[in-house]
Amino acid sequence: MRYLLYYWPSIQGRGEFVRLALEEAGVAYEDVARAPDGVDRMMAAMQAPDAAHPPYAPPFLQAGRMLIGQTANILQFLGRRHNLAPAGESGALWTHQLQLTLADVVAEVHDTHHPIASGLYYEDQREAARECAKHFRAERIPKYLDYFERVLERNGSDEHLVGRKLTYADLSLFQVVSGLQYAFPHAMAALAPRYPRVLGVKVAVEQRPRIASYLASSRRIPFNEEGIFRRYPELDPPA
């Protein structure tokens, strides 16, 4: 079976967490909206009047007859199918819990450049963004990274958040750290020495053969200022 992934074609965004899982699983998928008429196909799938389970927004995944939305939900599904999470209840719930905490980071990163409204341009909320990003860099990044470093310490690993095998939570931590390094290079450089295990996971994931091959391919869309992780110098001034 071939999966159909529906997500915006010009950004990593939330879809990237699903792309990473599909790539690591080594399964066949079509990144639908990247075809010439793909965005139209995506909107048609999202708004199909006969869809029993309409998604609120991309990303969503067609898997046989199932249409599955919400990033963390898709990952939970793929994790079970493709051995990217423990099979037992406790391990599966723990992996999902970590993913949902990573999703909270992602939402807060989005708010740093769109604190007032996602419907407004960045330029129209730049002052609020500057304030928001200042607090995010000083308080929120350390709080989240402290947490993931602690989880890795408890697990006795600098490669895996859960047990001794790769999970989709590792892939997502890689993506979050990569994104934070892109968007907040100064803040992240200053913080790096405090988080050897978190950075260990990032390096371990990017060196996995399938992920390395994906990252080097044109399938990986570069970070850019339309996505969630944006490099606006005024949101991360040199210390």
Add this chain to the structure above:
Amino acid sequence: MRYLLYYWPSIQGRGEFVRLALEEAGVAYEDVARAPDGVDRMMAAMQAPDAAHPPYAPPFLQAGRMLIGQTANILQFLGRRHNLAPAGESGALWTHQLQLTLADVVAEVHDTHHPIASGLYYEDQREAARECAKHFRAERIPKYLDYFERVLERNGSDEHLVGRKLTYADLSLFQVVSGLQYAFPHAMAALAPRYPRVLGVKVAVEQRPRIASYLASSRRIPFNEEGIFRRYPELDPPA
């Protein structure tokens, strides 16, 4: 087995979604932090150095030997155990997808009064909050309610989001609508005629015997201005 719920004792907050599920399930639980020394016990449980699965933040649930965090994750667990979600994969994923979309609403509601930083007082971000709430009322509430109304239409129900039985997503939609009505009474009164099915779910849930009994009890903490749904008149002026 008796569950231990850990959440802040003076607010509904995210813990309320878990309380509603526990109440509807009719299971025994202790709302730990509401006891005199309860917040200390909660902090100790959260920071226990031997916890294999440390939660990032409340709410979290002790279920036998499992400590489970993240609201939507707890609900998924309780849904399976207590028949508050379909047993099949497709229905369980769909219920969880709806819950995650409701969680997105909750995060945006929080941002209306704390758009700059959760670590700052409301009074120190009141101007940004006013702008944020204006967009939230005009654009975001209708977009989310349009979606849930459409889901209910597809399901042919004005009682249940999923199939013909109560799920934790119905309980959560009740809580979100109640909270929006509390925080944005003018906006919600104006919007109400457009969302008969959404409001139908809200009424159906509050009339369920166990929920009605819970809502009338002292276990239900009233909405207040420390929680997620806050009534600040300047964030919802009369039309």
